[in-house]
Amino acid sequence: TMAAMAAALRGPGRRFRWRTQALAGGVRGAARGVAGQQDYDLLVIGGGSGGLACAKEAAQLGRKVAVVDYVEPSPQGTKWGLGGTCVNVGCIPKKLMHQAALLGGMIQDAHHYGWEVAQPIRHDWRKMAEAVQNHVKSLNWGHRVQLQDRKVKYFNIKASFINKHTVCGIAKSGKETLLSADHIVIATGGRPRYPTHIEGALEYGITSDDIFWLKESPGKTPRPGTQDVALECAGFLTGIGLDTTVMMRSIPLRGFDQQMSSLVMEHMESHGTQFLRGCIPTCIKKLPDGQLQVTWEDRTSGKKDTGIFDTVLWAIGRIPETRNLNLKEVGVNINPENQKIIVDAQDITSVPHIYAIGDVAEGRPELTPTAIMAGKLLAQRLFGQSSDLMDYNNVPTTVFTPLEYGCVGLSEEEAVAHHGQEHIEVYHAYYKPLEFTVAERDASQCYIKMVCLREPPQLVLGLHFLGPNAGEVTQGFALGIKCGASYAQVMRTVGIHPTCSEEVVKLRISKRSGLDPTVTGC
Known part of the structure; x- marks a missing residue:
């Protein structure tokens, strides 16, 4: 009966070998529609750099593997394909737009080297954005092909746990799919944080989830935040000729060497980026002409000021994607302060066969190459008779400021x-x-x-x-x-x-x- 089936699914630690099939009534309640299930050696939740690396390595080692990935659109409606933050809204488009800004500087230098360059020099945001977005889309397709070539099953569904070996995934259409596995890896990464306590922040602001997919130039832009992505984006926006302001409430590039951080800011300031130090935005209002009026407060004096901008871009940190995974139901412990998953040196959570890698894991650097290497090493420990652990000491990185x-x-x-x-x-x-x-x-x-x-x-x-x-x-x-x-x-x-x-x-x-x-x- 359906009741017996539902009870069996919630039983502890059981492995299932059912093919996906239509079931009248559904497993999680008669009103929930159609459900099915497949069985895998490894199930990876999250199709970003770490999750894909883990899945492909496990498949290379001869295991039956599935990846589930789903992109919840940003508050502004931006969405993208397979590949995670780095490919779609991070390192790749950021570096390409950084390169666009560097080229502008090289064009300015060219006449010193004998090149006759027509003046004035203008930048076309639409043309750059189209080229960058087309490259990103090609990477999305490439990841799909790689999974297919390695016989990794890909599901575009939003997954959450229903017991320690089983997740339920919901497709955009509402159809449910049940997947179970001996080992489950959580590699869901994070999304940009919005300051929801600030009036107008959610309605009128954008984040790094949106900036790289804009069809039109963002124009005059303030960037509240001191994260590396804040300075990187402010740098390339200034470099392509846009009026850009960075609003900082605290120190820049927290976690980096502060002498170097100060020099980065000095260079940006001398090349046109404006900085409002010790300032906190308090309100954003949309004016009748579509521009945004931003009000901010000086933390030292308490004085308030306003400015008119075309775009407000938030860069105030990231939130791990753990809230909708139903982790508490299966006993996966998280840090209550930052919502990241607590893991040991072997990437094991509080549930022995559930693992977490990449940005979603507590105490890990939020870097693509570390997630990739951690994913590969985890697969090798699980299926390749390896005992090698990820070493997080002396990890190199670069901030792509001008x-x-x-x-x-x-x-x-x-x-x-x-x-x-x-x-x-x-x-x-x-x-x-x-x-x-x-x-x-x-x-x-x-x-x-x-x-x-x-x-x-x-x-x-x-x-x-x-x-x-x-x-x-x-x-x-x-x-x-x-x-x-x-x-x-x-x-x-x-x-x-x-x-x-x-x-x-x-x-x-x-x-x-x-x-x-x-x-x-x-």
């Missing part, structure tokens, strides 16, 4: 906190990229800092690079630091001349010495 900031290892503040000021030696240099010379570009913020233990051979604890192509530079040095490089070894490394990255192996001036760290000559 002047890029790449880093790996500890910030100066973290190094001092861990080892004490007297045990730390910091080598640093202000340098000028060769390509800046002919173009007469200001290089005031091009800066490198290497944080080391003071005791010989001076183990490198952290490297911070602010300059062109910072990601490309940092990636190579990350290998050396991961392998335990010392300052002495870095100094014995021959540089490639003339490059910016060679300045790293020429760091000779320590902060302790008090000498001028400005590089002169070759």
Whole structure:
């Protein structure tokens, strides 16, 4: 009977081997419609970078795998395809739009190198957006093809647990599908946070979920927030010629080295981005002409001010996608403060066969490459007789602000906190990229800092690079630091001349010495 079937489904730890089929009345109540079920070795909830990597690796190891993924449209109605945040509304479109802004700067430089460039130079948002969006759509399709090639079953359904081995997924049409598996991986990531306590924030504001899918230019834009995505978006918007303001209530780039963060802001400010420091938006109203009136308050003085903008873009952090998974029902513990899933070093939750990876897991860096590697390693531990764990030490990353900031290892503040000021030696240099010379570009913020233990051979604890192509530079040095490089070894490394990255192996001036760290000559 249907009642007996429903009772069996809620039984503990049972594995099912039923094919998907139409059932009169439904399993979760006669009014809930049609339901069915399939059985898998691994079920992955979330089709982002980490989830897809885990699913594909498990399939390569010969297991029967399914992925469920569903994108709830943003409050402004933006939606996208398979691939998660990075592909659709994160790293990929962000880097492409960052490149668009860099090209504008290169065009300005071109006449110094003998190129005759017609003036004035104009940017077409619609053309850029169409090209970026078409590339993202091609990646969506590519992920679908990869899953099909590896015989991973893909379900475009919104899933939640009904017992410890079973989820119920609801399609856009309302049809229900039941899926069960021996192992379940939660890789649902997160979505941008809205300040719901601010009048008009939800109705009139957008987030990074929307900016990359706009068909028309966002125009004059304030960006409340101090996250890396806030500065990245503000940077490329300024770079393509838009009037952009960053409203900051606290320190920029929290979690990064603060000296480097200050230099990033100095560069952006000197190139046209406006900053309102210590300010909190309090209200957004839509005017009859469609523009937005933003009211904000200075935290120090309490004084209120207003401004008129075309678009308000929120970048105040992210919320993990855990609220609709019914985790409490099956005993998966979450951190009540941030709603992230608590996991151990093996990515296991409080339920032994349920795992969490990527941004949704507590204590993990919110970075695409760490989620991908964690997903692959988890699949190998489950199905490939491996015991390798993800190592989150010395993970490199880059903030794609107009002047890029790449880093790996500890910030100066973290190094001092861990080892004490007297045990730390910091080598640093202000340098000028060769390509800046002919173009007469200001290089005031091009800066490198290497944080080391003071005791010989001076183990490198952290490297911070602010300059062109910072990601490309940092990636190579990350290998050396991961392998335990010392300052002495870095100094014995021959540089490639003339490059910016060679300045790293020429760091000779320590902060302790008090000498001028400005590089002169070759």
